[in-house]
Amino acid sequence: MLSLAQNPRLLRLQNLHQIPLKCLHTSPIPTPTPSPSPSKPTSQILKIRKSLLSRETTAVEIAKTFLDRLRRTEPHLKSFLYISPADAVLKQAEEIDRRIQNNEEVGPLAGVLVGVKDNICTSDMPSTAGSKILENYRPPYDATAVKKLRENGAIIVGKTNLDEFGMGSTTEASAYQVTANPWDLSRVPGGSSGGSAAAVSARQCVVSLGSDTGGSVRQPASFCGVVGLKPTYGRVSRYGLVAYASSLDVIGCLGSSVADTGIVLQAVSGHDKFDATSSKQGIPDFASQFIPSDYLDSKPLNGLRVGVIRETLEDGVDPDVISSLQGAASHLEDLGCTISEVSFPSFSVGLPAYYILASSESSSNLARYDGVRYGNQIFADELSSLYGHSRAGGFGTEVKLRILMGTYALSAGYYDAYYKRAQQVRTLVQKSFKAALEENDVLISPAAPSVAYRIGEKKNDPLAMYAGDIMTVNVNLAGLPALVLPCGFVEGGSSSLPVGFQMIGSAFDEEKLLKIGHIFEQTLQGCCFVPPLVANDF
Amino acid sequence: MALTFFRGIKTCPLIHFPSAYFARKNGYFYCSMGSTNTQFATQEKQQSADLKTSQKTHKKSADKLLKDYEAVIGIETHVQLHTLTKAFCSCPYSYGAQPNTSICPVCMGLPGALPVLNSKVIEYAVKVGLALNCKLSLNSKFDRKQYFYPDLPKGYQISQFDVPIASGGCIDVDLPVEFGGGHRKFGITRVHMEEDAGKLLHTGNGNYSQVDLNRAGVPLLEIVSEPDMRTGIEAAEYAAELQRLVRYLGVSNGNMQEGSLRCDVNISIRPTGQQEFGTKVEIKNLNSFSSVSRAIDFEISRQVLLHSQGQADQIVQETRLWEEGAQKTITMRKKEGLSDYRYFPEPDLPGVALTEEYVDSIRDSLPELPETKRRRYEKMGLSMQDVLFLTNDLNVAEFFDATIGKGADIKLAANWIMGDIAAYMKNEKLSINEIKLTPQELGDLIASIKGGTISGKIGKEILFELVAKGGTVQGLIKDKDLVQIVDLSEIEKMVDKVLADNPEQLEKYRGGKTRLQGYFAGQVMKESKGKANPKLLNQILLEKLNAKG
Numbered sequence A: 001m002l003s004l005a006q007n008p009r010l011l012r013l014q015n016l017h018q019i020p021l022k023c024l025h026t027s028p029i030p031t032p033t034p035s036p037s038p039s040k041p042t043s044q045i046l047k048i049r050k051s052l053l054s055r056e057t058t059a060v061e062i063a064k065t066f067l068d069r070l071r072r073t074e075p076h077l078k079s080f081l082y083i084s085p086a087d088a089v090l091k092q093a094e095e096i097d098r099r100i101q102n103n104e105e106v107g108p109l110a111g112v113l114v115g116v117k118d119n120i121c122t123s124d125m126p127s128t129a130g131s132k133i134l135e136n137y138r139p140p141y142d143a144t145a146v147k148k149l150r151e152n153g154a155i156i157v158g159k160t161n162l163d164e165f166g167m168g169s170t171t172e173a174s175a176y177q178v179t180a181n182p183w184d185l186s187r188v189p190g191g192s193s194g195g196s197a198a199a200v201s202a203r204q205c206v207v208s209l210g211s212d213t214g215g216s217v218r219q220p221a222s223f224c225g226v227v228g229l230k231p232t233y234g235r236v237s238r239y240g241l242v243a244y245a246s247s248l249d250v251i252g253c254l255g256s257s258v259a260d261t262g263i264v265l266q267a268v269s270g271h272d273k274f275d276a277t278s279s280k281q282g283i284p285d286f287a288s289q290f291i292p293s294d295y296l297d298s299k300p301l302n303g304l305r306v307g308v309i310r311e312t313l314e315d316g317v318d319p320d321v322i323s324s325l326q327g328a329a330s331h332l333e334d335l336g337c338t339i340s341e342v343s344f345p346s347f348s349v350g351l352p353a354y355y356i357l358a359s360s361e362s363s364s365n366l367a368r369y370d371g372v373r374y375g376n377q378i379f380a381d382e383l384s385s386l387y388g389h390s391r392a393g394g395f396g397t398e399v400k401l402r403i404l405m406g407t408y409a410l411s412a413g414y415y416d417a418y419y420k421r422a423q424q425v426r427t428l429v430q431k432s433f434k435a436a437l438e439e440n441d442v443l444i445s446p447a448a449p450s451v452a453y454r455i456g457e458k459k460n461d462p463l464a465m466y467a468g469d470i471m472t473v474n475v476n477l478a479g480l481p482a483l484v485l486p487c488g489f490v491e492g493g494s495s496s497l498p499v500g501f502q503m504i505g506s507a508f509d510e511e512k513l514l515k516i517g518h519i520f521e522q523t524l525q526g527c528c529f530v531p532p533l534v535a536n537d538f
Numbered sequence B: 001m002a003l004t005f006f007r008g009i010k011t012c013p014l015i016h017f018p019s020a021y022f023a024r025k026n027g028y029f030y031c032s033m034g035s036t037n038t039q040f041a042t043q044e045k046q047q048s049a050d051l052k053t054s055q056k057t058h059k060k061s062a063d064k065l066l067k068d069y070e071a072v073i074g075i076e077t078h079v080q081l082h083t084l085t086k087a088f089c090s091c092p093y094s095y096g097a098q099p100n101t102s103i104c105p106v107c108m109g110l111p112g113a114l115p116v117l118n119s120k121v122i123e124y125a126v127k128v129g130l131a132l133n134c135k136l137s138l139n140s141k142f143d144r145k146q147y148f149y150p151d152l153p154k155g156y157q158i159s160q161f162d163v164p165i166a167s168g169g170c171i172d173v174d175l176p177v178e179f180g181g182g183h184r185k186f187g188i189t190r191v192h193m194e195e196d197a198g199k200l201l202h203t204g205n206g207n208y209s210q211v212d213l214n215r216a217g218v219p220l221l222e223i224v225s226e227p228d229m230r231t232g233i234e235a236a237e238y239a240a241e242l243q244r245l246v247r248y249l250g251v252s253n254g255n256m257q258e259g260s261l262r263c264d265v266n267i268s269i270r271p272t273g274q275q276e277f278g279t280k281v282e283i284k285n286l287n288s289f290s291s292v293s294r295a296i297d298f299e300i301s302r303q304v305l306l307h308s309q310g311q312a313d314q315i316v317q318e319t320r321l322w323e324e325g326a327q328k329t330i331t332m333r334k335k336e337g338l339s340d341y342r343y344f345p346e347p348d349l350p351g352v353a354l355t356e357e358y359v360d361s362i363r364d365s366l367p368e369l370p371e372t373k374r375r376r377y378e379k380m381g382l383s384m385q386d387v388l389f390l391t392n393d394l395n396v397a398e399f400f401d402a403t404i405g406k407g408a409d410i411k412l413a414a415n416w417i418m419g420d421i422a423a424y425m426k427n428e429k430l431s432i433n434e435i436k437l438t439p440q441e442l443g444d445l446i447a448s449i450k451g452g453t454i455s456g457k458i459g460k461e462i463l464f465e466l467v468a469k470g471g472t473v474q475g476l477i478k479d480k481d482l483v484q485i486v487d488l489s490e491i492e493k494m495v496d497k498v499l500a501d502n503p504e505q506l507e508k509y510r511g512g513k514t515r516l517q518g519y520f521a522g523q524v525m526k527e528s529k530g531k532a533n534p535k536l537l538n539q540i541l542l543e544k545l546n547a548k549g
């Protein structure tokens, strides 16, 4: 049996000071990219708002710029399963311009083009969850998060690709297409929110919504060099999010700056009467954290305690990824944080527990796709054949695999050995996090054990693929918020590949993560996370 | 069916949500999941035909045989709660509405839709739990019961598995006098909350079936009894008591025909004195209390016959359907082992936590329940027949209570209600709330007769007027000048007049034909327009007739 660490060991990292206080390029030969521009990540949303309100530009112009880039890059990336017709987008932009012209109020996301993961329901676009079983399915309603985005003035530009029902870590398990990583088209963008991450990375849209059940926002954020925020479970309504594993699923945000993810979170957060698991916790003003770097003092994070999870730096983690994390830790230390090491003995058992719980819940959540009311119906003479054929033809291999695992784990005689034990591990993980977060303000770890895989690399090795989720799944088991932000580059063949690190906070303390994340990115020197594919635009 | 049904994803022009149809094999469609554990009713025909012949031959001996066996009966009852909206969404539910007109993404099980519990469901469950003398779980939860069926949109039913909201209770029943009477106490194993499924409509040429999801998501309470019943009458009376209970509590209309109250009976037999239970058979499709009772009696005979003929192995664990037309049970599906519903806690709903204060507040608000009412009426001196009649319908009981609350004589009030008023209601097919008579007026009427203001006969006439048209007793008496004449001199005057008008008859009377007294009495009553007090009338008449002139 696992035991809980009574006193998480606090150790200083040995080699912190040997790491230069700048963006890490572990590649021996510096590559020509990223662009040499010294630009700090700035909030695209705030920039758009400023330029619109000052009449410097129009929403139509902004939309046209993005649509143009989308048109150019999409054949290479395939990040969208559905793109809103240009005239529909422009019509919404025109309406915003008209309002501004008339000095009418516009929402904080006015004119912001948002990509929405295709497992989040939109009433005016198909929502397939990347599955054939929902091919051409159009929901009669908007997910609460989408509704809130629209109310805030956002324009939904399209539906992004994903692993079928969110089950995967590369977006290769989409029933429709494989999305490429904008940094290296021969690599995956990560998953399951690969389309959302690639789209933000390639600036096909300003921000995007993803969903995170075991790391599906954070790992692709790391692979694509963007910021990914997984909010606390219950912070954002799940109403309209096609369920994969209900107790773990969270809608998250991806953006090219910490501030952008925070502003999107502000818009989509809050209790929803249509989601009984959504929290009534108050929503702080996240934007108040985004102090311009010029106003920061030399040790803006003085006194903050940062714990490095020791078990995330062990065997099986790419050494380059480890040094990136150490670089990030060192940067945080320079900003005034105290860094210590935290031992998390139950860390590795979180992964199997996660896969049992997620599969169990998914086997139940996906039972509704029976071909009777919507989706693909394969005509049959008998009811059992109708079910069998509709489901066999509608679901992909990975989904079937997880339904089978989950059905097995919940079966009479196995429930106690699998589901129930996994729940016990979950409780243990929650306690471990609680203890660690009493000693520390935030915990940090890599976002993934490696940089982006090559397309096809892990396709036939599900266990290796599952192992890639080790950094992120525990956070979902505990329902905590986590922020992944780019911290460096790793040499990866034709070009360098971005790598991000993960910061985990206490429940409903996204504010602290956003504050630290913002200061981190504003003070990180010499990095520009714009992929070469679109670097010329900036 | 006026509504169009569409296959697959084709959008429906009337409403947002496309419905669907699917093929079915000819004949019965009672199957649940896999076809392997399903046996269709048609396959049963041969066996039941044999049974029928043998039943006739052995009818007499079967009756004798019954005495050597004991039946063990338990009942699972599903009660539809009549909350304004469904259990987990805001759709209203009304029985008999056009198919698929009261549905939404939640009760259709659309992707991304989530259940949110209607708090009335908890309130009603707590009410029923308390009324059934159960122990309440202060911390219960919902679970998913998983199986595939086209009337189950999500592929699972939200139910409660290992922690029901209430358990370990009992219910008191008084058996009808005509069936020998007697008081019984039956155990309640558990009460739990769950959602109803939709309905399949097997229409047309049998090539396809349609799904109506109006009922999907309607809140239900499943009430499971202990196997404490021994006869069909006991079982029917248990079900009737549950119906009274939910109606008294106002949590359901308890209507069996509409399916608001559904009973599934579990029944086994064993030789008298044996401890172990026999093989349990489940009976479904019981649409009235009498079908509960008759189905059980049929099933007991069937099982006893098989057992006594050394064919006990033919009694198998199965679900049988009660066929009202044929008055028999037939095999619906045989069970091979237990179904695995893969229950697990519903992650979309938080746990259900009740506070002691909440439970207490509900306990304090409970109305007088049927059992308490029966005992109270019994103490008031009413016969068990009267007690059962008056308490059977809450509205009748409330009418009675209100009437005696106005000071009316208990026995007389009961007699009026059970007699002329009940007869009127039956003829006119009205409930007691629909008649024009108020308890106030019934009380007045009884008092007016008792006090001698009007005669019983006139009382009856007034009653029909009050019941049909309303008005007050005093008003009618006044309008129609119906006050009884008790003034001796007035009656005397009328007697004198009648005697004077009939000298011949008087002579005959006095000549010995005393039978003519009745004639004179009638004449005087006629003279008084029926208002003369009969006792005084006869007294004066007799005096005058016998007076030596």
Ligand SMILES: [Zn+2]
Pocket (backbone or CB within 6 Å): B086, B089, B090, B091, B102, B103, B104, B105, B106, B107, B108, B217
């Ligand atoms: Zn509904």
